[in-house]
Amino acid sequence: MVQPTYDSTPAVNGSLHSKGDSGKRHVRHLLANTFARYYFLFSILALCLVLGLVIVFIGKTALLLLGQISPADFFLSFNWTPEEDKFGAAAFIINTISLTALTLLISVPVSVGMAVLTAEIAPVWLKRFVRPILDLLVGIPSIVYGYLGLTVLLPLLRRASGESLGDGLLAAALVLALMVLPTIARISDDAITAVPGKYRDAAYALGSTRLQVILRVVLPAAGRGILAAVILGMTRAIGETMAVVMVIGNTPQLAKTLFTPASVLTSNIVMQISNVEFDSTWNYALHMMAFLLLLISFLLILVIRFLGRKRREG
Amino acid sequence: MKLFKKITFSALAAVFAVTASFAGAASAAGSLSGKITVNGSTALLPLTLQAAKEFQRMNPKVRIAASGKGSVTGPQAVKKGIADIGACDWDASIDVPGFKAFSGQVANKVAVIPFATIVNKNVGVDNLTTEQLKGIYSGKITNWKEVGGADADIVVITRAFGSGTRVNYQAKALAGGDIVKKEKNYKETGSSGDMKTAVATTPNAIGYIDLVYVSGDVKAVKYNGVAATSENVINGSYKIWAYGYYMTKGQPTGAVKAFIDYVQSKKFQQGSLKKLKFIPISAMK
Numbered sequence: 001m002v003q004p005t006y007d008s009t010p011a012v013n014g015s016l017h018s019k020g021d022s023g024k025r026h027v028r029h030l031l032a033n034t035f036a037r038y039y040f041l042f043s044i045l046a047l048c049l050v051l052g053l054v055i056v057f058i059g060k061t062a063l064l065l066l067g068q069i070s071p072a073d074f075f076l077s078f079n080w081t082p083e084e085d086k087f088g089a090a091a092f093i094i095n096t097i098s099l100t101a102l103t104l105l106i107s108v109p110v111s112v113g114m115a116v117l118t119a120e121i122a123p124v125w126l127k128r129f130v131r132p133i134l135d136l137l138v139g140i141p142s143i144v145y146g147y148l149g150l151t152v153l154l155p156l157l158r159r160a161s162g163e164s165l166g167d168g169l170l171a172a173a174l175v176l177a178l179m180v181l182p183t184i185a186r187i188s189d190d191a192i193t194a195v196p197g198k199y200r201d202a203a204y205a206l207g208s209t210r211l212q213v214i215l216r217v218v219l220p221a222a223g224r225g226i227l228a229a230v231i232l233g234m235t236r237a238i239g240e241t242m243a244v245v246m247v248i249g250n251t252p253q254l255a256k257t258l259f260t261p262a263s264v265l266t267s268n269i270v271m272q273i274s275n276v277e278f279d280s281t282w283n284y285a286l287h288m289m290a291f292l293l294l295l296i297s298f299l300l301i302l303v304i305r306f307l308g309r310k311r312r313e314g
Numbered sequence: 315m316k317l318f319k320k321i322t323f324s325a326l327a328a329v330f331a332v333t334a335s336f337a338g339a340a341s342a343a344g345s346l347s348g349k350i351t352v353n354g355s356t357a358l359l360p361l362t363l364q365a366a367k368e369f370q371r372m373n374p375k376v377r378i379a380a381s382g383k384g385s386v387t388g389p390q391a392v393k394k395g396i397a398d399i400g401a402c403d404w405d406a407s408i409d410v411p412g413f414k415a416f417s418g419q420v421a422n423k424v425a426v427i428p429f430a431t432i433v434n435k436n437v438g439v440d441n442l443t444t445e446q447l448k449g450i451y452s453g454k455i456t457n458w459k460e461v462g463g464a465d466a467d468i469v470v471i472t473r474a475f476g477s478g479t480r481v482n483y484q485a486k487a488l489a490g491g492d493i494v495k496k497e498k499n500y501k502e503t504g505s506s507g508d509m510k511t512a513v514a515t516t517p518n519a520i521g522y523i524d525l526v527y528v529s530g531d532v533k534a535v536k537y538n539g540v541a542a543t544s545e546n547v548i549n550g551s552y553k554i555w556a557y558g559y560y561m562t563k564g565q566p567t568g569a570v571k572a573f574i575d576y577v578q579s580k581k582f583q584q585g586s587l588k589k590l591k592f593i594p595i596s597a598m599k
Binding site for chain 1: 383384385386387390392393394412413414466469474475476477495496497498499500501502504505511512515516517518573
């Protein structure tokens with residue numbers, strides 16, 4: 001990154017050379033700084049613009065729905081039969097929230113545990129082995145996880161549960177947990193590594209055991225970083241589509257058990273969006289679901305941030 | 315900010331220049347050059363890809379881009395101007411149950427697509443009647459022993475609403491019968507490939523797919539005692555088939571017309587199309 005450094009080292013160097021050289025250097029730095037400033041400004045504005053456009057365009061189409069059916073029908077009804085003009089999305093909304101919660105329930109303890117292991121406990125060779133593997137796992141396309149879920153996980157679940165299909169929230173949550181695990185583990189790992197060594201030294205000096213140091217000192221100190229990791233994992237879980245579609249069963253009904261074939265907002269959108277006419281209530285309903293997904297993830301992030309702040313203050 | 319404006323302006327200008335030159339190239343194109351975009355049915359995709367390969371070899375200046383999603387995306391893409399040809403498993407220029415006609419579009423018959431009922435390899439049943447299939451898909455029959463198989467729950471796998479395979483299967487194999495969603499043991503898949511994987515990996519599963527995709531991983535069952543083969547479609551004894559169409563905005567012209575002519579030509583119909591297990595349109599007359 002370009003920093004305004006021309007009053008320190010370059011000036012010293014410049015004074016050794018001719019005056020003109022130092023002047024040029026000054027101008028060059030000034031230009032570079034101006035350019036960098038505009039570049040960053042442009043990047044931020046472009047990002048805001050794109051985000052704004054996404055919200056506006058999805059929102060615009062989504063709100064057309066309200067002219068066609070009442071909000072109560074959309075949000076409170078469990079009947080999604082678009083062929084018969086019934087657009088109740090309540091089941092999808094509840095399924096999406098429960099799937100995300102279940103995913104975090106499975107993946108957070110495991111991934112934070114892995115982070116503690118790699119950052120605090122493991123010998124150097126194991127760290128060197130585990131970290132690149134986690135990095136690699138982040139890069140695997142989600143459809144690969146979905147396919148493995150379909151061909152490996154589902155038969156296992158069928159055998160274990162005695163169900164004849166096996167698709168449902170549990171299968172989807174397991175696949176998602178595996179997908180978000182490396183993300184949460186690696187970022188938590190960085191957060192834990194960043195906790196200053198003197199905290200640990202002080203705790204050990206007071207006679208703490210290693211477990212006490214980790215649980216009472218290191219984890220609370222790394223709390224914000226771990227929270228950020230969980231948020232990232234959660235947003236990935238809530239928006240993930242391709243892997244979920246392959247193992248959740250895609251039946252528009254409320255998931256009463258862990259093995260009920262169900263559908264979440266993302267999977268329902270991807271299954272139907274290409275088969276729907278452009279200017280139809282059905283299309284507006286799908287856009288409304290996408291808009292809702294935006295709102296839900298936004299809301300969840302706010303809630304978690306709020307909780308995090310409260311805990312730090314308390 | 316001045317510098318910034320200049321950069322933006324020149325970037326915009328460059329984009330315009332590039333776009334203009336592309337547009338110019340396209341309009342100046344001769345009868346057999348240019349770009350043809352094909353969108354729509356996954357059932358017809360293997361055929362389109364093969365035809366495109368051969369057609370491009372004969373006309374090196376023509377570029378053909380083909381992709382597949384669901385049948386209805388074909389005529390929709392044509393309507394929106396995204397695609398020149400919309401591959402569709404039904405005649406989208408007239409009303410069909412669930413879908414309104416796309417006005418102003420011309421349906422060009424390109425192939426006959428046979429569909430087959432498939433089951434997982436562990437299923438002992440190898441013949442199903444119309445009534446039995448109707449029972450299975452409407453949720454009245456839920457156990458394989460009711461249709462002469464082992465005592466096991468039937469896992470129903472179906473395509474999402476709007477799939478051409480589903481439209482045709484429902485109309486022909488189920489004689490217009492309902493496909494009802496059930497509490498359990500019911501699953502929807504998004505494409506022909508997913509359908510095949512799902513049926514192949516789920517014990518006691520039943521599904522449907524175009525004959526082109528059937529291979530050793532799954533078992534095609536007989537329909538009312540008739541095996542799903544090209545011969546039986548041609549001699550009229552196997553009823554589950556449909557014409558595949560290339561939808562175009564108005565009558566096709568130029569390179570698009572030449573491509574459709576090639577697909578309809580005797581050489582392609584009797585050659586590659588047959589090899590892919592589709593059936594030539596002329597065989598049905």
